Amino acid sequence: MRNKKKYTLSASIICADFMNLKANVGELERAGIDSIHFDVMDGLFVPRYGLFPEIITQIRSFSRLPIEAHMMVRNSENYLRLFINSGLNQPNDVFIVHTEATYQLKKILRKIRAYGIKAGVAVNPSTPLEVLDPIIREVDTVLLMAIKPGIVGHPLIEGTFDRITDLREKIPSDIRTTIAIDGGVSFTSAFQMMTAGSDSLVCGSQTVFNSRDTIIANTTKLRAILENTAHK
Ligand code: DX5
Ligand code: ZN
Numbered sequence: 001m002r003n004k005k006k007y008t009l010s011a012s013i014i015c016a017d018f019m020n021l022k023a024n025v026g027e028l029e030r031a032g033i034d035s036i037h038f039d040v041m042d043g044l045f046v047p048r049y050g051l052f053p054e055i056i057t058q059i060r061s062f063s064r065l066p067i068e069a070h071m072m073v074r075n076s077e078n079y080l081r082l083f084i085n086s087g088l089n090q091p092n093d094v095f096i097v098h099t100e101a102t103y104q105l106k107k108i109l110r111k112i113r114a115y116g117i118k119a120g121v122a123v124n125p126s127t128p129l130e131v132l133d134p135i136i137r138e139v140d141t142v143l144l145m146a147i148k149p150g151i152v153g154h155p156l157i158e159g160t161f162d163r164i165t166d167l168r169e170k171i172p173s174d175i176r177t178t179i180a181i182d183g184g185v186s187f188t189s190a191f192q193m194m195t196a197g198s199d200s201l202v203c204g205s206q207t208v209f210n211s212r213d214t215i216i217a218n219t220t221k222l223r224a225i226l227e228n229t230a231h232k
Contacts, residue, residue, distance in 0.1 A: 046150025
């Protein structure tokens with residue numbers, strides 16, 4: 001088991017209360033959340049619609065939290081410049097493309113980094129991890145889907161923990177590529193995800209935005225779970 005490691009938490013903003021977005025983001029900041037996970041969906045690559053880039057411009061007007069745009073769309077390369085111009089242009093921002101929906105992966109990943117932001121790649125549960133072999137050095141973050149993309153609240157797919165460990169072994173030790181898990185992050189799954197080898201968790205409807213409590217209380221509870229058990 002990896003000991004007392006540093007981890008980051010990203011809040012899946014599609015789960016926020018959009019009538020109170022500014023207040024929610026303020027609460028995420030006070031809770032010490034590290035970044036905002038921003039789900040973009042086109043109704044084609046996934047069966048629903050998601051967020052649009054003008055929301056990033058709005059968030060930027062009141063927050064400096066890093067934003068990671070998770071592009072669950074076909075041909076995401078066509079939208080890179082639009083997102084950069086909408087405010088996804090700070091050094092810790094990430095543009096994440098799906099391996100299953102992107103032609104010329106290496107080319108787009110290089111283009112993302114050339115804009116001075118981080119490049120991410122998302123991998124669906126049924127996609128073999130070998131797709132990452134030729135591009136792993138071009139990637140700052142691998143977003144491993146633990147659910148079918150596009151379905152908030154979907155139960156965790158079996159085999160996810162082993163897949164995290166397999167991915168960890170695939171990342172060469174001389175690069176700093178991080179592993180983030182998207183979907184199925186709950187108060188019961190989070191600890192095992194971290195010990196299996198992930199660096200970051202996308203927190204949505206089951207943790208940070210769990211309607212049974214406030215954002216701050218939920219985040220405190222999640223941190224306690226990750227930190228106490230990390231000393232076992
Ligand atoms: C799913 C999205 C996730 C989602 C998290 O396609 O990418 O970000 O909001 O899911 P839950 O809320 O189930 O953890
Ligand atoms: Zn996502």
